[in-house]
Amino acid sequence: MARYFYSYKLNTADQPDLFLCDEGFLKLDIVQEKMAEHRVPINQDGYAEGEGYHNIEIINVGTDQTIQAFCLTTTSLGYYNEARFTEGCFTTERKQHSYSTKSRVYITTDNQVIVMFDNSLEERAKAKVRAQIELLGFEASALQINDSLIRSIKEHYTWRAASFNKIVKHGDSTKKVSFEIDPANDTDPSQIDQQYQEHGEMSHIKFEMPYSVQGAPTLVTVTLYSSKNRIIVNEEEFANEQLFHEFVVYLIKKLGELS
Secondary structure, eight states: OEEEEEEEEEEETTTTOOGEEETEEEOHHHHHHHHHHHBBOOTTSBBSSEEEEEEEEEEETTEEEEEEEEEEEEEEEEEEEEEEEEEEEEEEEEEEEEEEEEEEEETTTEEEEEESSSSTTGGHHHHHHHHHHHTTTTTTTEEOOOOHHHHHHHSSSEEEEEEEEEEBTTTOOOEEEEEETTOOOOSOHHHHHHHHTSSEEEEEEEEEEOOOOOOOOEEEEEETTTGGGEEEGGGSSSSHHHHHHHHHHHHHHHHHHHO
């Protein structure tokens, strides 16, 4: 199953609550306590009655510790009339209806936040999740999947597909183009890539991230889109959930180094 990710950097150098940090690194136990203050309210029947975090725990991811938690957000569907039959007649009452979205949040000691959604419908709630993170006392800036980062990935890793948009080339009406290549063929460069690489912005790339952890694949397919700063990884490439989570944290660190 494909998982959808977004990455944020916490500006801990400017945030007011200095008790959350020690020499620029997050104190995960203190952050965990702050998240517990924003725990999802749950009624006696097990239904959530608001937004917040749940199952907040500190886990080991590789050699590092990371907070893992579920984040529940709600979005309004609008106000609608509900009908009731009382005392022999119908009455209507205007009520607000909403839907809930679940995401998984990781917070690392080096101020990275990773938000994971199970599908493209749930990822619509990313702004609400970011707001929940900032309620803890941080400001969060998104990892920008832009032309510069994509070109850096293209230079450092084996890639399989890419897209250009905002193409401006004299005598050519093409505005955007997507294409695939055979990464095993290193003798015949992509003609489309050569034709447009100096005339447009890169907006998408699919590449292979090398990974050397026992039990995990040695190459993991990663897809990035500049639209919405979206990162997609297929969880089914991994033998278990723990290996998958460890790779995701590793991936975000590597992307941060290139950005």
